[in-house]
Amino acid sequence: MKFSELKECPFCGYDIYYSKVYVAGNIYHNERFDGKETDNDAMYDSLKNIRNTGKCYCCRCNEYLGNMYDNTVGYKAEKVKEKKK
Numbered sequence: 001m002k003f004s005e006l007k008e009c010p011f012c013g014y015d016i017y018y019s020k021v022y023v024a025g026n027i028y029h030n031e032r033f034d035g036k037e038t039d040n041d042a043m044y045d046s047l048k049n050i051r052n053t054g055k056c057y058c059c060r061c062n063e064y065l066g067n068m069y070d071n072t073v074g075y076k077a078e079k080v081k082e083k084k085k
Helices: 075-084
Strands: 017-024 048-058 064-067
Touching: 064 075
Parallel strands: none
Antiparallel strands: 017 048, 048 064
16 A cells, blocks of 8 residues: 555544654744734744655554655554555
8 A cells, every 4th residue: 555545544534644854943933022923934944954754643643654755654554454444
């Protein structure tokens, strides 16, 4: 099975996942003294060495699902998916 074929988490059925991204740098968060919102559109512009590993995890149960760049499903996720068939 390929990662691109997943429609939900095989462990819990949730439909949102996250990928781990490694970064280095500083974030500059602007705030106002009166507490009102301010522009922070450029907050992440100073980050360097952004590296997305492609490793994906479920947002609900945090189980490893696979690698979106290699288009592979993790061994444990593959076994759970096969059992549910």
